[in-house]
Amino acid sequence: MKxxxxxxxxxxxxxxxxxxxxIVAKQLVSYAGGVEAIFKLSERQLLRIPLVGKKxxxxxxxxxxxxxxxxxxxxxxxxxxQLLFYLDEExxxxxxxxxxxxxxxxxxxxxxxxxSRIIGVVGTRNNTDYGKMVTEKMLxxxxxxxxxxxxxxxxxxxxxxxxxxxxxxxPTLGVVAHGLDAVYPYxxxxxxxxxxxxxxxxxxxxPRNTRPNRENFPRRNxxxxxxxxxxxxxxxxxxxxxxxxxxxxxxxxKEVFAVPGRLHDAYSAGCNQLLRQLKASIFVSGDQLAEExxxxxxxxxxxxxxxxxxxxxxxxxxxxxxxxxxxxxxxDKLVISLGxxxxxxxxxxxxxxxxxxxxxxxxxxxALA
Numbered sequence: 001m002k003x004x005x006x007x008x009x010x011x012x013x014x015x016x017x018x019x020x021x022x023i024v025a026k027q028l029v030s031y032a033g034g035v036e037a038i039f040k041l042s043e044r045q046l047l048r049i050p051l052v053g054k055k056x057x058x059x060x061x062x063x064x065x066x067x068x069x070x071x072x073x074x075x076x077x078x079x080x081x082q083l084l085f086y087l088d089e090e091x092x093x094x095x096x097x098x099x100x101x102x103x104x105x106x107x108x109x110x111x112x113x114x115x116s117r118i119i120g121v122v123g124t125r126n127n128t129d130y131g132k133m134v135t136e137k138m139l140x141x142x143x144x145x146x147x148x149x150x151x152x153x154x155x156x157x158x159x160x161x162x163x164x165x166x167x168x169x170x171p172t173l174g175v176v177a178h179g180l181d182a183v184y185p186y187x188x189x190x191x192x193x194x195x196x197x198x199x200x201x202x203x204x205x206x207p208r209n210t211r212p213n214r215e216n217f218p219r220r221n222x223x224x225x226x227x228x229x230x231x232x233x234x235x236x237x238x239x240x241x242x243x244x245x246x247x248x249x250x251x252x253x254k255e256v257f258a259v260p261g262r263l264h265d266a267y268s269a270g271c272n273q274l275l276r277q278l279k280a281s282i283f284v285s286g287d288q289l290a291e292e293x294x295x296x297x298x299x300x301x302x303x304x305x306x307x308x309x310x311x312x313x314x315x316x317x318x319x320x321x322x323x324x325x326x327x328x329x330x331x332d333k334l335v336i337s338l339g340x341x342x343x344x345x346x347x348x349x350x351x352x353x354x355x356x357x358x359x360x361x362x363x364x365x366x367a368l369a
Contacts (some may be wrong), residue, residue: 010035013069025103082107095226102205109201111171117147122242123157123234124267131235136164143168143287145295157234174202177216181208225249233258236270243270250279257283293326315348328367
């Protein structure tokens, strides 16, 4: 068995352990020093790990989940899926630092899940003509900036956003609440195929044969909220998946935008509530969103940066060199790339900003000045 397949087997098995969620799974990996090492521990060693009881320890040492994992891995390879483990470089880094981020993702497609610009578009399944128009016009306006557009492949605003992306040549990702052995709703299968052909993708944390049950959708929503720079809520009632996603995005310190609506429209009530609670900024247009996200200034500044003549210490030089290579980076990506503590990276960024070499953007991102 190839190393990658062997790693994948244990990664899938970890997610099949009864009573083990994302937090406990990551704790197991940390204590054992690797995912395969978990299954080499004795029951006594496992019981010394916090939050691991006899039921979990017994499930690990019996290795029954490895048989289930082998069947799942066979499907993954046959279907041409990619496994994204939370320690992999390809795993969406925006999502990685959320405490409740999935340990393992199943991915089909070619979209770059770590591209420099990612937005989410969500809303009611019962959209109005106005909501459809706003969604389509927003994505037409954003087409020059080429963000990856994330939504949930559901009826209403979600599918409107995906189809608008196909119309305006934007890559788009559908995050679903079921396994990738099927597409739900069935009526959106053709759109999903077109998304894959156009450089987009489908993403889930659920294995094959998982139905889109109600309890899966909040879990799906946290992935949408966690992997974007900004989330736009087009239309929503005061309760529902779009509001859950917006609340999660706000808690993850993402930029949230809401389309304002008339006071007594049921499917504008949720957007108006977000605005009233100061959990979202007013969405006016795609150009306004691009301006607030700092994209317009980045597009205008296309020439290569001149080398600085200012004196920089070693840490400042390290960050400035990365900024010259990428032009824009979030602080999380800098922390990962440099391996420094967050406070050290923050202090160095502040020093570079004082020197006029970089500027801060919404969403804890930084760009060359």
